Amino acid sequence: MIFRILAGLIGFLFLNIGLGFVAFPDILATAFFVQPAHAQGLNAIRGDFGGLFLGMSFFCFLGAAAGRARWLAVPVPFLLFIIVGRMVSLGRDGFSAAGAQSIMLEVVFVIVLTAAIAVLVRKDKPGQNDFHPGEMINARVLAVVAAVAVILAGLVFSQKQIGLTLARFIATDFMTSNVIDDLPDGLHVALIGSGAPLTDPRRASPCTAIIAGRNLYIVDAGPSSVRKLEVMRFKPEDITALLLTHFHSDHIGDLGELMLKRWAGGAMRRPLDIYGPPGVETVVDGFSLAYSLDTQYRVAHHGPEVAPPAGAGGAAREFLFASGQTEKVIIDADGLTVTAFVVDHRPVDPAVGYRFDYKGRSVVVSGDTVPVEPLSRQARGAEILVMEALQPSMAGVLAEVARKNGRPNNARIFEDILLYHTSPEDAARIAREADARHLLLTHILPPLPVASLKPVFLGDAGKFFSGPITIGEDGMLFSLPAGSDQIQKKWLF
Numbered sequence: 428m429i430f431r432i433l434a435g436l437i438g439f440l441f442l443n444i445g446l447g448f449v450a451f452p453d454i455l456a457t458a459f460f461v462q463p464a465h466a467q468g469l470n471a472i473r474g475d476f477g478g479l480f481l482g483m484s485f486f487c488f489l490g491a492a493a494g495r496a497r498w499l500a501v502p503v504p505f506l507l508f509i510i511v512g513r514m515v516s517l518g519r520d521g522f523s524a525a526g527a528q529s530i531m532l533e534v535v536f537v538i539v540l541t542a543a544i545a546v547l548v549r550k551d552k553p554g555q556n557d558f559h560p561g562e563m564i565n566a567r568v569l570a571v572v573a574a575v576a577v578i579l580a581g582l583v584f585s586q587k588q589i590g591l592t593l594a595r596f597i598a599t600d601f602m603t604s605n606v607i608d609d610l611p612d613g614l615h616v617a618l619i620g621s622g623a624p625l626t627d628p629r630r631a632s633p634c635t636a637i638i639a640g641r642n643l644y645i646v647d648a649g650p651s652s653v654r655k656l657e658v659m660r661f662k663p664e665d666i667t668a669l670l671l672t673h674f675h676s677d678h679i680g681d682l683g684e685l686m687l688k689r690w691a692g693g694a695m696r697r698p699l700d701i702y703g704p705p706g707v708e709t710v711v712d713g714f715s716l717a718y719s720l721d722t723q724y725r726v727a728h729h730g731p732e733v734a735p736p737a738g739a740g741g742a743a744r745e746f747l748f749a750s751g752q753t754e755k756v757i758i759d760a761d762g763l764t765v766t767a768f769v770v771d772h773r774p775v776d777p778a779v780g781y782r783f784d785y786k787g788r789s790v791v792v793s794g795d796t797v798p799v800e801p802l803s804r805q806a807r808g809a810e811i812l813v814m815e816a817l818q819p820s821m822a823g824v825l826a827e828v829a830r831k832n833g834r835p836n837n838a839r840i841f842e843d844i845l846l847y848h849t850s851p852e853d854a855a856r857i858a859r860e861a862d863a864r865h866l867l868l869t870h871i872l873p874p875l876p877v878a879s880l881k882p883v884f885l886g887d888a889g890k891f892f893s894g895p896i897t898i899g900e901d902g903m904l905f906s907l908p909a910g911s912d913q914i915q916k917k918w919l920f
């Protein structure tokens with residue numbers, strides 16, 4: 428009896444998950460770390476995911492209610508195939524704590540169902556394994572069907588109340604959660620945008636967050652990065668300063684949005700400090716001018732207390748290298764030292780990278796560059812080397828396809844970009860020579876719309892650097908707690 432009850436409880440859990448997928452596909456998908464793409468994605472989540480769980484639930488209930496082993500046997504191969512899929516993922520996609528926990532839970536389900544099957548089989552009398560349609564419609568099964576109907580009807584009739592409760596829950600979560608509050612003292616690096624100018628549905632353009640203690644520094648603000656920043660539960664008003672590596676559009680496109688959201692979100696009374704090499708003033712003044720009308724509207728609409736005019740926009744903090752100088756400390760505050768260094772991204776000149784040192788931990792952000800001496804020097808001993816990376820063989824394919832399809836301009840661009848970026852292989856060489864601990868690739872070029880392209884993108888990088896190499900994705904956070912030598916990785920969405 429106990430096993431039948433346990434099997435029924437598993438059925439009840441599957442029923443709730445299945446109904447959840449059908450009724451609230453986006454919420455359940457988030458809980459299962461899946462992002463549905465538009466109507467087709469929601470269709471698959473409601474249909475495929477919902478159908479799988481409702482089907483397993485149906486047979487768990489049927490087996491438990493009818494006391495027949497064969498019905499309980501139906502969900503078992505499904506669970507075993509699910510476990511096999513997860514094991515393949517652990518091998519191919521890397522370890523995930525959530526994935527491992529799910530496997531453990533599914534193994535428990537398989538054990539419980541198998542035990543229930545074993546007990547029930549022993550009780551089966553000869554001939555009892557024949558199919559009896561009557562057992563599918565006995566009183567217990569009908570009671571379960573009635574309960575499911577009541578749950579479904581309840582969901583349908585209380586959609587608005589459920590929606591309002593959800594809205595309150597989501598708003599509270601969004602307004603009260605702040606990722607910085609949950610981090611230990613130390614140095615942390617989060618990839619807000621790990622893409623480049625070419626559109627990649629999974630990646631915003633370059634933007635990297637560095638958290639040192641309670642201070643939040645942002646390196647570059649490429650298009651779409653501000654939305655990702657907020658989705659990752661960072662608050663624009665918490666930004667201590669923005670550091671620009673150079674002024675290509677993919678690194679500055681969201682500057683106006685970043686300045687505006689920081690100002691409007693926090694009633695800021697001082698403009699945002701924006702560090703950069705010569706040219707930073709032109710960029711900051713240009714965005715401030717473009718947003719000046721919007722600034723006026725908001726002051727008029729909300730009043731100067733909510734939108735203090737003096738805090739709008741940014742304040743350019745230009746730094747210069749003396750003749751022959753290639754490295755310079757530009758920030759030394761609250762235990763953090765930020766060193767800017769010259770890189771080579773010609774004809775973009777100047778272009779820089781940044782090294783962050785905090786309580787014995789270190790992170791280096793390369794900016795866009797070919798391999799150069801100041802980068803190698805600053806990368807020395809870096810615990811996380813955040814390197815831009817372009818895979819020449821894949822860019823070559825793009826150039827070839829562009830030419831074949833009558834797009835010589837695009838082909839020329841794909842050929843030219845080879846000249847001022849770093850390949851994953853060269854990034855790996857730099858990491859090895861600098862004795863860096865972890866190589867984190869970002870500014871991923873060309874885009875990797877499907878995960879299967881990752882080995883092609885890495886090429887031979889693994890031959891040159893024996894430490895871990897990560898192909899960066901938006902949402903990744905690496906933590907370097909103070910007073911330890913640990914590097915912890917987690918996802919912020």
Ligand SMILES: [Zn+2]
Nearest residue numbers: 673675772795
């Ligand atoms: Zn660039």
Ligand SMILES: [Zn+2]
Nearest residue numbers: 623675677795
């Ligand atoms: Zn770039």
